[in-house]
Amino acid sequence: MLIHFHVNGKACAVDAAPDEKLLDTLREKLQITSVKRGCENGDCGACTVLLDGRPVASCIFLTVKARNHSIQTIEAFGEPGHLHPLQEKFRAHGAFQCGFCAPGVTLSAISLLNQNPTPTEEEVRRAISGNLCRCSGYVQIVEAIMDYVEERRAAREEL
Amino acid sequence: MRVKECFCPSSQEQALALLAELGDALQICAGGTDLLVMLRKGKTEAPFLMDISGLDLSGIREEEDHISIGALATLTDVQESPLLNKEPYRFLQRAAGWVGSPQIRNAATLAGNLCTGIPSADTSTPLLALDARVRLASVRRTREIPLTGFFLAPRKTALEADEMVTEVLLPRFPSGDYRTEFRKVGTRKELFISIFHIASLLEMEGPLVKRARFAMGVMAPVPVRLFRTEELLTGKSLTPALIDEALETMKTEVHPRTSRHASKEYRMMLAENLLHRFLTEPPEGAEGGNLC
Numbered sequence: 001m002l003i004h005f006h007v008n009g010k011a012c013a014v015d016a017a018p019d020e021k022l023l024d025t026l027r028e029k030l031q032i033t034s035v036k037r038g039c040e041n042g043d044c045g046a047c048t049v050l051l052d053g054r055p056v057a058s059c060i061f062l063t064v065k066a067r068n069h070s071i072q073t074i075e076a077f078g079e080p081g082h083l084h085p086l087q088e089k090f091r092a093h094g095a096f097q098c099g100f101c102a103p104g105v106t107l108s109a110i111s112l113l114n115q116n117p118t119p120t121e122e123e124v125r126r127a128i129s130g131n132l133c134r135c136s137g138y139v140q141i142v143e144a145i146m147d148y149v150e151e152r153r154a155a156r157e158e159l
Numbered sequence: 160m161r162v163k164e165c166f167c168p169s170s171q172e173q174a175l176a177l178l179a180e181l182g183d184a185l186q187i188c189a190g191g192t193d194l195l196v197m198l199r200k201g202k203t204e205a206p207f208l209m210d211i212s213g214l215d216l217s218g219i220r221e222e223e224d225h226i227s228i229g230a231l232a233t234l235t236d237v238q239e240s241p242l243l244n245k246e247p248y249r250f251l252q253r254a255a256g257w258v259g260s261p262q263i264r265n266a267a268t269l270a271g272n273l274c275t276g277i278p279s280a281d282t283s284t285p286l287l288a289l290d291a292r293v294r295l296a297s298v299r300r301t302r303e304i305p306l307t308g309f310f311l312a313p314r315k316t317a318l319e320a321d322e323m324v325t326e327v328l329l330p331r332f333p334s335g336d337y338r339t340e341f342r343k344v345g346t347r348k349e350l351f352i353s354i355f356h357i358a359s360l361l362e363m364e365g366p367l368v369k370r371a372r373f374a375m376g377v378m379a380p381v382p383v384r385l386f387r388t389e390e391l392l393t394g395k396s397l398t399p400a401l402i403d404e405a406l407e408t409m410k411t412e413v414h415p416r417t418s419r420h421a422s423k424e425y426r427m428m429l430a431e432n433l434l435h436r437f438l439t440e441p442p443e444g445a446e447g448g449n450l451c
Contacts (some may be wrong), residue, residue, distance in 0.1 A: 001165070017162075017167035018162045018163065018208055019161075019162035019165065019195075019198055019208065020166050025319050040199060041196055041199075042192055042195075042196060042259065042260075042262065042263055043260075043350060045260065045262060045409060048262055051266075052264070054235070054261075054265040054267045055261055055262045055265060056265050057192070057260075057262040057263060057266070058265075059195075060191060060192045060195040060196060060263075061191060061192075061195070061266060062165070062188060062191050062195065062208075062210060064208075064210050065168060065191060065210050065212050067167070099361075108261065108262075111279070122313045126261075126349075127261060129260055129261065129348075129349040129350060130259070130260025130263065131260075131263050135435065153351040
């Protein structure tokens with residue numbers, strides 16, 4: 001059936017199978033391959049996208065259910081040469097090694113920061129708890145996010 | 160089997176008519192987080208899906224004699240609802256907040272967690288302890304059943320082939336000195352299937368237990384209430400001797416078994432230790448944490 005939705009701000013229409021997963025629609029039909037195919041079980045978070053601003057696992061989300069909603073992938077926030085300031089922090093902290101989890105972790109963190117600009121470290125850890133990283137042990141990821149939070153807090157206080 | 164069609168009704172009448180026509184051949188999809196895994200693994204055979212996200216069943220509302228949680232309310236909605244951020248409902252928020260991951264809680268619904276019918280469904284125990292009821296609709300009738308009568312066997316609920324859950328209803332409680340607790344235990348801190356979970360609701364009147372409600376999950380084929388243990392404590396003071404007696408009574412009300420995730424002895428030890436903790440220690444903070 002024909003599904004209308006917004007992807008990264010643009011109106012899209014795709015012809016989706018009745019049991020098609022949002023992951024497959026984004027990767028195979030819209031060629032957005034930053035949405036990673038990981039466990040396909042909802043366990044690893046590599047396929048995370050934002051649905052109306054909130055993270056969902058696109059591997060266990062029916063494309064049909066996304067109709068009339070707004071989807072954001074990492075491309076909505078940063079592109080090579082124009083990184084999101086949080087992505088710059090990840091780079092500065094050496095947060096990622098293989099990078100497979102990076103789009104999902106970044107989207108989970110951005111969603112948290114949009115709702116709560118001054119999270120505690122515990123809140124950050126819980127917000128990215130659905131994103132597995134098998135390289136880093138999370139320490140640098142959390143440090144990078146907290147660094148970004150602190151920098152923005154300082155910038156706000158200067159105003 | 161390949162899914163032939165996914166229906167997207169825009170009214171409850173349409174949804175119920177489809178259910179009446181197709182029955183077991185139609186699988187309802189609310190959040191879909193469990194269903195899509197089952198589909199991928201070939202564990203569900205329904206040729207038709209029905210996405211109910213177009214129905215007017217979202218929202219958590221306070222009504223005259225109960226709080227109504229619509230079938231489309233997500234676990235995140237439950238976790239964040241100001242109506243539930245007070246006793247004796249906080250253990251439900253806590254349980255909802257530990258299901259799966261943020262990604263799962265943003266899609267998965269409270270009603271769906273119950274409809275899976277699995278003993279590890281984390282929200283089942285606080286809902287049992289709250290004496291929650293489930294409202295079921297079909298073209299034939301609307302009925303309300305207590306949650307204690309909803310779970311029949313693993314993956315089997317009292318839902319008939321043409322019925323769907325429309326609301327989960329929580330009774331309102333008189334003001335009082337409540338303390339509620341929820342704990343789940345698994346192999347790590349986040350994103351795991353519970354090998355054991357427990358919900359405890361105590362209402363105290365000075366030193367006496369005015370109301371006691373306990374429920375445990377993965378300690379029997381379905382989540383269970385501990386009615387005899389509750390009765391033993393009601394109206395009494397929580398002395399060490401009474402607590403020992405309560406733990407013995409609890410053991411007669413559960414029947415854990417050994418699975419590849421945990422042994423029955425370990426589950427029983429968890430049940431004893433956590434019930435003991437809830438009866439002896441002051442309540443912990445809202446977040447607490449899981450045990451692993």
